Amino acid sequence: MTRAEDTTADESAPAYSVRAVERVCSILNLLQGAVDGVSLGEVATATELPKSSAFRYLWTLETHRYVERDPETGTYRLGLGFVGMQSRQLEMLRQRAHPWLEKLRDDLKETTNLGVLDGDAVIYLDIVESRRGVRLAARRGDRDPLHSTALGKAIAANLPESRVREILQRAGTPRLTPNTIDRLDDYFAELTRVRRLGYAMDNGENEIDGRCLAVPIPHTRIPAALSLSAPASRFPLQEVDRFAQALAAAAASITRPSGTPEGPDSPGE
Structure with missing residues (x-):
């Protein structure tokens, strides 16, 4: 996916919406509702992104401590940045x-x-x-x-x-x-x-x-x-x-x- 595809809203989206921000919100909402964590595949499906793009979103959120990855299971959950x-x-x-x-x-x-x-x-x-x-x-x-x-x-x-x-x-x-x-x-x-x-x-x-x-x-x-x-x-x-x-x-x-x-x-x- 190109940078333009990440940041440009489609015609059906509300005025002023930003695709990348909407996807970040979708990821955080998904993680918020998950008790046992969410897999990369589940994030990709929920956001309609390729796994490679979903991983980049998660990696960026993880570097800022808004998401954390379980090293044993590979699942993601909300990080301590929010707490x-x-x-x-x-x-x-x-x-x-x-x-x-x-x-x-x-x-x-x-x-x-x-x-x-x-x-x-x-x-x-x-x-x-x-x-x-x-x-x-x-x-x-x-x-x-x-x-x-x-x-x-x-x-x-x-x-x-x-x-x-x-x-x-x-x-x-x-x-x-x-x-x-x-x-x-x-x-x-x-x-x-x-x-x-x-x-x-x-x-x-x-x-x-x-x-x-x-x-x-x-x-x-x-x-x-x-x-x-x-x-x-x-x-x-x-x-x-x-x-x-x-x-x-x-x-x-x-x-x-x-x-x-x-x-x-x-x-x-």
Whole structure:
């Protein structure tokens, strides 16, 4: 295959598409969906390339650590280049969010959380627990469903509907308490409400005696949200607006579009 064939889009391709980039994306998508790795032949078939050309693509991606080859089986899988970037982004987000989680905990006296979408679930990236003896708190690294948590709703409300449907079809919408929203139509109506209000509520939907409030974190490519959780008896619904405003202000401060976010102790805070 010539260089011109690699880089020129055919007439049926969308405007501005680049054939070589499309093929790289096809290769990465193929590798992402493979648990045990992909052979050179499978890559060539998926991209409609000769094996020699497919090998050149894979070799180039391998030199940049986006693909790695198993020396024993000869199969290819995603490399550490992607893992490293994602890990650094997550750790940077956690570091930026942590002082705000502490401030929210101190101001509102309840447990605060940072959650991100990980596959089909929400994972707790950071938690600052309430100092009260009785508190509602998960552990860092715990995973919770998308459909029954405030963090999940806040994140899902900012995802394409098609992606949310795919996640829920795989993970299901089990009824964890009598209050859990387990019908898709009702859940998408709830997401419309979340977008309108700017915050999400879990009112005894994940745990019957718990109440949680969450807001999405703007201006980040990572699907993430901040939340406050407490026993329902100590979190009256009359406090929702006040708590939501505090969470939204913190979330907006964590990732500012114009540059490095200010911390809660920065001048002017």
